[in-house]
Amino acid sequence: MFLTQSLAGEAVAAVLAGRNLTDTMGRQRHAHPELEPRQRAAIQDVTYSTLRRYGEIDFILTKLLNRPDTDPAVRALLAVAIYQLAWDRAAPYAVVDHAVNVASQLNGGFAKGMVNGLLRNFLRHKDALLAEAAQDGKARWNHPTWWVTAMREAYPAAWKAVLHANNQHPPMSLRVNVRKTGRDDYLAQLQAAGMSGEAFGTVGIRLQQPVPVDKLPGFFDGYCSVQDIGAQWAAPLLDVADGMRVLDACCAPGGKTGHLLELAELELTALDLDRGRLKRVGDNLARLGLQADLRVGDASQPAGWWDGQAFDRILADVPCSASGVARRHPDIKWLRRPDDFAQFATQQSAMLAALWGCLKAGGRLLYVTCSVFPQENQQHVAEFLRRHPDARQLPLPAALPVNGQLLPNDQHDGFFYALLAKD
Numbered sequence: 001m002f003l004t005q006s007l008a009g010e011a012v013a014a015v016l017a018g019r020n021l022t023d024t025m026g027r028q029r030h031a032h033p034e035l036e037p038r039q040r041a042a043i044q045d046v047t048y049s050t051l052r053r054y055g056e057i058d059f060i061l062t063k064l065l066n067r068p069d070t071d072p073a074v075r076a077l078l079a080v081a082i083y084q085l086a087w088d089r090a091a092p093y094a095v096v097d098h099a100v101n102v103a104s105q106l107n108g109g110f111a112k113g114m115v116n117g118l119l120r121n122f123l124r125h126k127d128a129l130l131a132e133a134a135q136d137g138k139a140r141w142n143h144p145t146w147w148v149t150a151m152r153e154a155y156p157a158a159w160k161a162v163l164h165a166n167n168q169h170p171p172m173s174l175r176v177n178v179r180k181t182g183r184d185d186y187l188a189q190l191q192a193a194g195m196s197g198e199a200f201g202t203v204g205i206r207l208q209q210p211v212p213v214d215k216l217p218g219f220f221d222g223y224c225s226v227q228d229i230g231a232q233w234a235a236p237l238l239d240v241a242d243g244m245r246v247l248d249a250c251c252a253p254g255g256k257t258g259h260l261l262e263l264a265e266l267e268l269t270a271l272d273l274d275r276g277r278l279k280r281v282g283d284n285l286a287r288l289g290l291q292a293d294l295r296v297g298d299a300s301q302p303a304g305w306w307d308g309q310a311f312d313r314i315l316a317d318v319p320c321s322a323s324g325v326a327r328r329h330p331d332i333k334w335l336r337r338p339d340d341f342a343q344f345a346t347q348q349s350a351m352l353a354a355l356w357g358c359l360k361a362g363g364r365l366l367y368v369t370c371s372v373f374p375q376e377n378q379q380h381v382a383e384f385l386r387r388h389p390d391a392r393q394l395p396l397p398a399a400l401p402v403n404g405q406l407l408p409n410d411q412h413d414g415f416f417y418a419l420l421a422k423d
């Protein structure tokens with residue numbers, strides 16, 4: 001547990017200092033090759049869970065700490081230990097002892113006594129403090145206040161459910177590669193391997209329990225991909241057919257690229273700005289037995305990568321706040337700032353306008369975000385339609401919300417879809 005607390009504390013401190021959690025944990029894995037998968041899973045679980053609950057934890061720490069200028073590394077360690085004492089199954093005495101040991105190695109160990117005293121104090125008043133945090137208007141939602149206010153305004157009926165979903169463990173879902181096996185066959189293979197899942201859509205399976213991918217039958221032979229059920233709408237919405245020229249404009253790590261290629265024989269260009277992430281697209285396609293023309297480039301600058309031949313279909317899965325997948329990336333809640341949206345909007349508008357010029361008349365473009373903020377979604381598309389008289393928004397299938405906004409729930413993450421036709 002010493003290592004779990006030490007590395008989880010380090011990761012929480014990095015996020016609270018403004019750093020990305022995925023990158024931070026990647027660096028930790030690199031620095032600690034000796035960690036076994038079980039230890040890595042424990043560190044990830046404690047780190048993610050602490051960040052999911054950070055509103056309540058911060059409230060409790062603010063009450064218990066005498067000094068507002070506590071060392072950030074010590075405060076993050078305390079946050080992790082409070083998560084463990086309040087919600088984890090770990091034995092309280094072990095949590096406190098190990099936290100004291102970790103503290104003794106932080107910045108000269110001056111905080112050892114304080115960590116010991118504060119955690120014991122927390123244990124003495126745990127129920128009352130947790131009840132107080134659960135009642136506090138700011139702490140209880142475990143989101144920044146501006147985010148709660150925005151959700152209240154955007155979804156007067158559903159905002160509590162949206163915030164609640166963001167604080168849960170996400171479901172693990174699969175997309176069966178129909179080029180290799182059928183969905184019913186794959187469900188049977190899962191069952192034979194001691195796993196069970198529920199069918200969704202035409203090729204989706206939501207697993208009852210998340211599992212490491214190496215336990216999934218035929219995963220390395222491309223029988224399935226891990227993909228959220230909500231993300232599995234993208235490729236079918238583009239209604240692709242054999243022989244089409246298709247652009248996947250922000251493709252990495254390639255979840256939707258693979259799905260498009262599983263549906264038809266396409267001449268597909270897979271573009272991404274990030275060379276490292278594009279490599280993962282190549283790896284994923286190789287695993288699935290599929291091929292695309294992979295290009296590094298900026299979607300808002302087609303001159304750098306486009307040969308001038310228009311596309312029949314374009315998928316624009318643009319960079320966004322990722323607020324619809326906050327439960328998979330709990331750092332997002334604490335890293336985003338309200339003024340980030342202006343920057344996203346500028347980037348999203350530039351991409352959409354440039355990609356529109358690469359689409360054939362009669363072609364379709366699917367605008368996608370994994371955001372629940374209307375300014376990245378409906379409002380953004382309405383503005384685009386005002387500026388482009390040759391663009392028409394097509395209705396979505398009845399199974400999707402009319403406005404294209406999927407909100408996160410126990411079945412899928414939050415996504416936004418707008419299907420645009422060029423007249």
Ligand SMILES: C[S@@+](CC[C@H](N)C(=O)[O-])C[C@H]1O[C@@H](n2cnc3c(N)ncnc32)[C@H](O)[C@@H]1O
Pocket residue numbers: 249250251252253254255256257271272273274277297298299300317318319320
């Ligand atoms: C939401 S992710 C795409 C997810 C992907 N479509 C999938 O389903 O696996 C957005 C991607 O856009 C890429 N990106 C960001 N800015 C870009 C730009 N100007 N041009 C092209 N790609 C960009 C990022 O590197 C990131 O991989």
